[in-house]
Amino acid sequence: MVLLIMLVALPLLFILLQAVFPHFSAGKLDGAFSAIPALLKAPQLPAMFSGTLQIAIGVALLSAVIGLPLGVARGLFDMPCPKLWDLLFLIPFLTPPYIAALSWMLVLQTQGYLMQLTGLDLNNLLFSKTGIVLVMTLNIFPVVYFAVSRSLLASGQRLAMVARVHGATPWKAFYHITLPLLSPALAAGMLLAFTLAVEEYGVPAALGTRSGVVMLTVGIEEKLADWPIDLPGASMLSVVLIVIALGGWWLQRKLTGDKDVTSVSGKPTEHVGARLGFVAVPVVLVMAAIGFLAVVLPGLSMAITGFSATLSGGLSLANLTVKHFVALFAQSGDALSALGTSLSLALAAAVITGLLGLCAAWLVVMQKIRGRGVMDALSLMPAALPGVVIGVGLILLWNRAFWPVSPYNTWAILLISYCCLLLPWPVRYISSAMRQLGGNLEPAARVHGASAFQALRWVVLPLIFPAMLAAMLMVFAIASRELVTSLLLSPAGTQTVAVFIWRQFEQGSVGQGMAMATLTLITGLALMLTALGIMQRGTKG
């Protein structure tokens, strides 16, 4: 709880103070609330508000449309090579959204790769509200996929089987038993998708300006991007953003919050997926098609650009080069040290948020401590905050003369910001897994003399471990490529991968940026594969 307050509540408080007191950053408290009239007068506010809301709802719904069937297919049936699909759908998280957006631009815009190959020009689709929703969904839908499939894998099919035994048709059993069981996970996944879309900056920044779509994050960034910097205005907009995100959270609680579904009763279940039979081929084809769209196409675009000598050279053998990759290793180790920094920070963030998320979820869901609503909200809040707000909040908080030691201006501030930003993931995944545990499991352990901690360690943890692992992998993936807070908080002299790539783009070296993105994607993937392999060997049985 103390950590949670340090990580989340304090930076938030400082943003709020900045929003209320325009001169707060200078340490003065005059002119309270003077930023509010300016906010209400801003002509762009309604457009930003509705733009954000429309896109976020679109992304949440579309993510459910894609993620639910895929997650059900993965969770209920014996898909060929199940691990492969999980891995495939983790990749969108390894790709920074702005790079995905840029990759899509290189593919779809006029004279892009698609047009060079097939003559098809989808420029107008890409630069539209639909285009933004599509690109964002392809990045975000895996949260629903993972929430749904993990929940199905954890709960098994016992109850649906019972229904089948009593004469229900497969559809009926699915509709009346499985779907309701899924609803907390689905709602949690959609909420995450919604909040992710609300706080997303890269995609709307890359595609939105050209299609006249504005979102709050872009507005906030704009206030911080040109002189004079409007810190109070940016803080104000952040508060609006937080309100939207809290609205989504409230709605989700309203719909599913108090429904606890018991599906893991403690009796050992062996997960046997139902046979797919004759539909196996189409199901696999659909999954492969989605995977191709979400992963392979942008990845290819990235790699092609990384291997192209010049962009204006287009797709041709003569334009093929490895010079961008060679340059990565040549820049006096800059690129490699950035890679090292990012990967170790991501690993640390995954471990810390995993443990912290476990504690928070356990206290909220199982111990039902007082003030759990506040704790739940606190642990979700960062998901609604754009990175840049957390960044500014952390500077406001930590760069004060009164702290005896401060993480500011060291790599630790990056770690703190990642933990703060990504904490919602483990909390959501673990608590939705915990909600499915039978209410008598933990008490049973306690009756038999286990301490609360022992019960957690030996009963609860093994049961929710798959969800926790999935969440930690996601934290790792996202932290390894986080851009916005890194840009603001990286101490002088330290670079992360995303910052490195961003700088390359800024300086017009698209090829080099894409080469680095490709290298990072492959390294991250290899590391995650290794980690998965080791952990699964360790937890067999």
Next chain:
Amino acid sequence: MKALLSVKKGVALAMVLSSMMMSSAHALTVYTAGPGSLAKSLASGFEQKTGVKVNIFQATTGKVMARLEAEQANPQADILISASWDTAEDLHNRGWLLPFHSANADKVPDTLKSADFIAQGISALGIVWNTQSGTPEPKEWQDLTSADFKDKVTTPDPALSGASLDLLIGLQNGMGDKAWQLFDALKQNGMVVSGPNAQAVTPVMQGAKAAVFGAVDYVTYGNIAQGESLKVIFPASGTVIAPRPMMILKTTQHADDAKAFVDYVLSPEGQKMVADAWLMPARTDVQAKRPLFTELKVLPTQSGGTSERGDVLKRFNSLFAK
């Protein structure tokens, strides 16, 4: 139990942190917008010469200024190099800057220096044109309104790029209301506003668009050196230049090192590095690899403070909003 765990973690964290804090003391901290490779070579050159370590925070002007602003309570930067002259004037008015006259400043023209800030280098805005786009080479801003360039022009977002906003102001100062007719005609011809500078140039490289209306030149010169089929064109009717102010902050704990760094950047050696980054050097006696601003017609961008900037931006935004 939980509380105990958090305390332990907190203590461990604090110990790690304090050990790191000590090692990072005693170095010069430079916040800089613009080419990272330039910042790095300047830093390592200075380090070799004086033995003083230089930590660089490099980002866009907006990010640098946001960080500076948020750090007001406990400033970290010793030196600031911005890409926008305005920021220096504003900080000067706030009294944040340390007056300093470098011995090497004598070779810098008077318009590019003041009592407490001085140009590091200069970039200019021009038309960036893809030579393989099948369009006739544009010579003037107006050429981009012709039918050849229908739906083929992009421009950086002046809300995100101070230099781009300078161009709007310069054109307004030079052409009066005709400037707004020009912007209107560009809009009619399908010009789109993209993010910051690089985002406007990338579609032109790939051929999605044929030209950028008002891009920062040095990035494109770098691209051309890499083999991209681009050309930078400065219209004879005039364009604007963007000098990059360099300044020492009053709050610095290392004033002498900071002054030595400014001296070094303005030395022939430092200015050569500036020129190698495809910028115009601030000193008139250092060779550049590209046209100098003395060869361009420069439009005045001096304006009566931030309100006019805001008005121009607002008018431009409402023109391109729908």
